[in-house]
Amino acid sequence: MQKIIAVISIVLLVIYVMPSIVYSMILLITGPLTAVSAHLLGITVSYFLMCLLTLLLKKKYKVKFNAGEKISCKKDFIDLLLIVMASLGSCLFFSFEFTMPFLQRGLPRGMTIETYNKLYHSFGMMTATVLLMPVCEELLFRGTLMNIFSRYSNIKAGIIISASLFSIMHGLTAPFVFIPACIYGYVYDKKKHIVFPIIFHVSNNLAAAIIVKLQIVKTDSLNINLIIIGLLIWIVSLSILAAKNAIE
16 A cells, blocks of 8 residues: 555656646746747646656556557457447547536636637647547556556556546546546456557547537537437447457
């Protein structure tokens, strides 16, 4: 238990405290930045520290990301398809978030809505949000932390603790992030390969980006049909995935 508490403390320090300190120190050196530059600097610092923490913990605790067989497109195609479908269903189901003003993140300091949309609709930022960020997050929270916590407790505790730390990153939306995070952990435990939760997470972010980009969900009205369809897709996909892996 002491080792788990120690690791949690390190994660909270490096992921949630140090970025602000490093960010402030850089600003002291560079001077004031534009709103966009300051925002990108904050993201870069946070994910740099995340990657550094992953490497250090992986080395210290001798963590292995993959304990199962190599991925085969032919053998694992159905599982991958179910994962993508579950991601789509999850995004459609949780689309009701967009209709809750108190859950919406405020604009970064100094940014207008036009500047913010232009930045996050750019190819570079879309690539980072859909691909780079999920990979960094999965390598830390599932690949590293879940393995460490499971080693010193049990797999259920490992999934829950790592999902809780992951959820805290997302502020007010943490309760909605916690369930998908636990599912990422469950898939990782069953498949024994970090690529599966990475694909799950990437698919989820991609689906969310498409929904926002195409304005499939309106912020001023609740689409009950869309939520029900999303829930059905989510439940059916996960049920088939769970049953298939239980048999295997």
